[in-house]
Amino acid sequence: xxxxxxxIIIILLSISIQNxxxxxxxxxxxxxxxxxxxxxNYSKEYSNEHRFLVGEINPAKSFSAEQGGNSxxxxxxxxxxxxxxxxxxxxxxxxxxxxxxxxxLSNGGDVAAYFSAKSTGANTNIxxxxxxxxxxxxxxxxxxxxxxxxxxxxxxxxxxxxxxVLNSNQNMSSPPTGFVCRVANMTKWDRCFxxxxxxxxxxxxxxxxxxxxxxxxxxxxxxxxxxxxxxxxASILADLNGSLIxxxxxxxxxxxxxxxxxxxxxYINSNGISVYKSISSSSFRGLGKTAFNVRQLAAxxxxxxxxxxxxxxxSISGTLILRTGNIIEESGDFLDITFPVIRSIxxxxxxxxxxxxxxxxPQFGISExxxxxxxxxxxxxxxxxxxxxxxYICAGS
Numbered sequence: 232x233x234x235x236x237x238x239i240i241i242i243l244l245s246i247s248i249q250n251x252x253x254x255x256x257x258x259x260x261x262x263x264x265x266x267x268x269x270x271x272n273y274s275k276e277y278s279n280e281h282r283f284l285v286g287e288i289n290p291a292k293s294f295s296a297e298q299g300g301n302s303x304x305x306x307x308x309x310x311x312x313x314x315x316x317x318x319x320x321x322x323x324x325x326x327x328x329x330x331x332x333x334x335x336l337s338n339g340g341d342v343a344a345y346f347s348a349k350s351t352g353a354n355t356n357i358x359x360x361x362x363x364x365x366x367x368x369x370x371x372x373x374x375x376x377x378x379x380x381x382x383x384x385x386x387x388x389x390x391x392x393x394x395x396v397l398n399s400n401q402n403m404s405s406p407p408t409g410f411v412c413r414v415a416n417m418t419k420w421d422r423c424f425x426x427x428x429x430x431x432x433x434x435x436x437x438x439x440x441x442x443x444x445x446x447x448x449x450x451x452x453x454x455x456x457x458x459x460x461x462x463x464x465a466s467i468l469a470d471l472n473g474s475l476i477x478x479x480x481x482x483x484x485x486x487x488x489x490x491x492x493x494x495x496x497x498y499i500n501s502n503g504i505s506v507y508k509s510i511s512s513s514s515f516r517g518l519g520k521t522a523f524n525v526r527q528l529a530a531x532x533x534x535x536x537x538x539x540x541x542x543x544x545x546s547i548s549g550t551l552i553l554r555t556g557n558i559i560e561e562s563g564d565f566l567d568i569t570f571p572v573i574r575s576i577x578x579x580x581x582x583x584x585x586x587x588x589x590x591x592x593p594q595f596g597i598s599e600x601x602x603x604x605x606x607x608x609x610x611x612x613x614x615x616x617x618x619x620x621x622x623y624i625c626a627g628s
Contacts (some may be wrong), residue, residue, distance in 0.1 A: 279305040286312030297365055437469075447471050455480055485590045500592055502583040505622045507541055507550070517545030519571025529565035529608075531556025531615050536566055539620065546572040546625070552587075553619040562609040565595075568623060569604040580605050580625040587618040 277291035284290070288310040294303055311323040330341040348357045366373040381390050395409045412423035426434045439446040450468035457463060463480030470476055477486050485500040497506035521544040523536035530536075533556040538544035544551055553566060570578075577600045585592050594610030605623070613619065 277302040277304075279308050281306065282308035282310065284308070284310040286310075286314075288312035297363060445471050447476075450478075483592045485585060485592065487590050495587065495590075498585060498590060500583065500585070500590075502592075503581065505550075505583055505585075505620075517543075517547030517572075519546055521545060521549050521551075521571060522569040523551060524567035524569065525553070526563075526565050526567070527556065528560050529563040530613065531559040533557065534565075546570045548622070548624045550620060550622045553621060555613050555615050555617050555619065557615050559612050559615050562594075562612045564598055564606050564608045565613065566607040566621070567604055568607070570625070573603045575602065577602050578605075578625040580623055582607065582621055582623045584619055584621040586614065587620050593619065 277294055279290070282290065282305070290305070290308050290310050291302075295301065309324040311321055313321045326344040328341055328343040332341060334340060346360050348359045350357045362377055364375045364377065366375060379393060381392075383390060397407055399407075412420055414420065424435075437448050437451070440449050448469040450466040452464045452466045455463045455465065463484070465480040465484070465486075466478045468476050468478070479486055479500075483501070485498040487498045488496045488506070490496055495507070497504070499505075521538070523538075525534045525536050527534060530553065534554060536551055536553045539550040539552050542550040551568070580597060580600065582595075582597060582605070584595060593613055595607055596610070597605050598608035599606040605625070607621070
């Protein structure tokens with residue numbers, strides 16, 4: 232008799248659960264309870280197989296609004312609408328796991344929530360997980376974030392944060408990328424990577440390029456794009472001895488130094504170093520003022536040259552500015568630099584130069600040296616209506 236009573240109670244509870252919709256709770260199973268018919272035709276309308284909804288939340292309306300009017304098929308929906316009077320945390324979906332199993336030799340582990348998405352055709356675009364948080368227009372102070380929490384109770388625990396592991400034994404035609412900062416419209420991220428004050432001892436740690444010994448670091452690359460659309464990459468890295476290396480993005484490129492306003496303070500290139508502020512030394516200086524003669528055919532009609540106001544241009548050294556004209560007919564001798572003293576023998580001069588706008592280095596050299604002057608010649612035509620900076624240092628008697 233008691234056994235029959237229990238059976239009746241179980242049947243009644245089962246019927247009650249299946250039909251329970253009061254209080255905004257809905258537990259509806261559509262079509263087949265356990266699987267979707269593999270031959271079903273996907274509808275253009277939003278549809279789902281199983282849904283568990285609390286509160287008056289409309290998944291179809293929400294998905295369409297957040298995904299630009301697109302539709303979707305959901306196998307399982309967990310929906311929850313929370314009123315403004317709620318005082319505790321509410322979770323639309325939770326997965327809990329407890330494990331005391333030691334780390335396996337395969338370096339795996341136990342997972343609270345596992346998602347697997349597999350591509351089975353050409354040109355697919357697969358997301359293993361795609362969380363979305365969004366705001367509602369008209370309410371101030373909203374904050375959006377996806378958070379990963381690590382609650383640590385033992386000092387011996389290793390916290391490794393977010394691990395991005397690539398498993399592939401193929402030579403990939405396109406290089407994989409660990410993290411990509413993208414935008415979906417005209418609004419840009421202010422910072423793609425940001426460490427909060429005091430949050431870490433080292434902001435970023437970069438390992439060696441290959442495993443094992445005798446290897447420098449992986450580089451940090453920074454891209455620029457020339458006027459012709461060519462992608463040029465400058466980089467920062469450490470060599471196998473731990474020395475810091477700075478690489479420009481092209482063979483004739485320079486490493487420039489600028490102030491916070493983007494104004495050039497100096498540069499390093501294959502010809503040497505030019506710094507706009509040098510060490511003061513009143514006991515070592517040249518004599519008089521250097522004169523400049525611009526040759527119009529190679530420097531352009533109306534071209535001028537003058538000593539940079541930040542420097543002196545004397546018998547030993549100087550920095551001058553060449554302002555090219557609007558018609559440059561040829562490459563060739565474009566500037567005579569005449570010193571205020573006449574040496575007993577020709578001086579040994581070193582001249583470096585660059586385009587002040589973009590650090591491009593013109594093809595030029597010293598075509599003629601006299602005991603009182605040098606002449607600069609361009610190997611290819613200079614750029615018209617441009618500012619060039621030339622620094623000369625001349626030793627000798």
